[in-house]
Amino acid sequence: MNKILLLCILAASPSLADSVVINNVNVFDGESEDLILGVSVVVTDNKIVGFGGDAIAPTDAMVIDGGGRTLMPGLIDGHTHLSIVAGPRELQQMQWDEIGAKMGVRATDTLMRGFTAVRDLGGPVQGLKIAVDDGTVVGPRIFPSGAIISQTSGHGDFREPTDPHPFLEGGSSQMQELGYYRIVDGTDQVMAAVRENLRKGATQVKLMGSGGVGSEFDPIDSVQFRPEEIRAATDVLADWGTYAGSHLHNDAAITRALENGVRSIDHASQMTDETMRLLKKKGAYMNPQYGWNVFVMSAGFLTEAQKEKAAIVIDNLDSNIALIKKHNIEITFNVDAFGGYELWSNLYAAELTERQKFFSNYEIMRQLTSVTAGLLEMSGKRNPYRGKLGVIREGALADLILVNGNPMEDVSILADPQNNIPLIIKDGKIYKNTLR
Numbered sequence: 001m002n003k004i005l006l007l008c009i010l011a012a013s014p015s016l017a018d019s020v021v022i023n024n025v026n027v028f029d030g031e032s033e034d035l036i037l038g039v040s041v042v043v044t045d046n047k048i049v050g051f052g053g054d055a056i057a058p059t060d061a062m063v064i065d066g067g068g069r070t071l072m073p074g075l076i077d078g079h080t081h082l083s084i085v086a087g088p089r090e091l092q093q094m095q096w097d098e099i100g101a102k103m104g105v106r107a108t109d110t111l112m113r114g115f116t117a118v119r120d121l122g123g124p125v126q127g128l129k130i131a132v133d134d135g136t137v138v139g140p141r142i143f144p145s146g147a148i149i150s151q152t153s154g155h156g157d158f159r160e161p162t163d164p165h166p167f168l169e170g171g172s173s174q175m176q177e178l179g180y181y182r183i184v185d186g187t188d189q190v191m192a193a194v195r196e197n198l199r200k201g202a203t204q205v206k207l208m209g210s211g212g213v214g215s216e217f218d219p220i221d222s223v224q225f226r227p228e229e230i231r232a233a234t235d236v237l238a239d240w241g242t243y244a245g246s247h248l249h250n251d252a253a254i255t256r257a258l259e260n261g262v263r264s265i266d267h268a269s270q271m272t273d274e275t276m277r278l279l280k281k282k283g284a285y286m287n288p289q290y291g292w293n294v295f296v297m298s299a300g301f302l303t304e305a306q307k308e309k310a311a312i313v314i315d316n317l318d319s320n321i322a323l324i325k326k327h328n329i330e331i332t333f334n335v336d337a338f339g340g341y342e343l344w345s346n347l348y349a350a351e352l353t354e355r356q357k358f359f360s361n362y363e364i365m366r367q368l369t370s371v372t373a374g375l376l377e378m379s380g381k382r383n384p385y386r387g388k389l390g391v392i393r394e395g396a397l398a399d400l401i402l403v404n405g406n407p408m409e410d411v412s413i414l415a416d417p418q419n420n421i422p423l424i425i426k427d428g429k430i431y432k433n434t435l436r
């Protein structure tokens with residue numbers, strides 16, 4: 001039996017206790033640089049109700065001896081795609097029930113990696129979220145974006161070269177029908193697509209704002225959506241109490257997005273000093289990922305055209321990092337994992353280890369918890385989970401992981417969750433406990 005399947009079965013029924021007390025732990029609270037040593041954390045129902053040296057647990061609480069390990073908030077991934085379980089070409093031909101089954105496994109595997117919340121930045125996961133929240137499928141809290149919204153020939157126009165256009169010729173495709181993407185042009189179509197996603201439970205919406213690496217029909221330097229189209233989307237989202245996330249690589253596209261209300265700049269690989277200043281002024285989040293390009297370049301399955309695009313991103317890496325440091329930008333943690341299982345799975349470790357080249361362990365620990373929680377909380381009135389994520393403090397949601405060793409000294413130990421994360425609690429329920 002493979003390990004992941006075994007984990008699914010082990011995790012299939014969370015332990016239910018009204019109160020849990022975890023004693024003898026060193027706590028990373030999601031924000032402070034110093035661990036809080038030798039304390040207890042008490043969970044009742046789905047909240048943290050006691051924290052510190054003198055935390056008192058109810059007499060019938062389940063007691064867990066943390067054994068001097070590190071307790072920290074559950075990890076948060078600000079950019080994932082739980083429904084993109086294969087490349088676009090395969091997804092067009094895969095049966096929906098195979099896709100659905102694989103999505104369930106990914107959700108379980110994500111939680112078993114210690115990720116208790118994710119923002120899914122494109123693809124049909126609203127139903128998966130319902131199945132996770134009602135306990136049918138084991139998985140993380142999901143903030144779904146729904147169908148990716150792209151202009152014709154934009155980064156989310158996943159059609160094959162000869163596929164008919166949905167409006168010009170009246171064609172459709174399986175990916176479109178399953179809700180992976182929508183091709184829209186003009187403010188009316190953009191607004192309708194955004195509203196349709198909101199109707200189906202999106203907590204924020206994803207726009208494709210520039211060219212990308214993996215696509216075949218949009219140059220990476222292309223700027224996508226006219227200013228009025230972006231503004232139409234962000235206004236409609238503001239009316240609903242939430243925001244737009246946008247796939248953006250080049251500087252001109254990032255500037256246009258920021259000037260038209262986009263507050264979540266995803267990828268953000270090519271930015272000037274001026275644009276970084278604008279990002280800071282607007283209070284927008286910058287959501288880059290580092291494992292992807294390096295990993296896929298070395299994995300050797302990119303076409304020559306895709307390699308040229310990836311090289312542009314990689315060439316900009318050093319100057320991009322220098323600007324992040326100069327402007328003191330608190331970036332979020334994002335794996336952007338999708339594709340076949342092996343690639344998907346390897347990207348998590350790649351993201352953690354790549355980040356160590358540029359950021360301290362403490363900085364990455366904040367990115368993995370409280371900083372990315374702030375990004376998720378931008379969903380405002382559409383945030384389905386009431387309570388604070390990404391921190392350990394009284395009143396916060398009880399999403400917790402226990403780590404063998406000290407990730408503040410080497411965060412890469414989190415890349416081996418099977419051996420290094422013996423306890424996973426989400427919403428006050430124990431999903432993994434190998435301490436017994």
Ligand SMILES: [Zn+2]
Nearest residue numbers: 079081121336
């Ligand atoms: Zn993505």
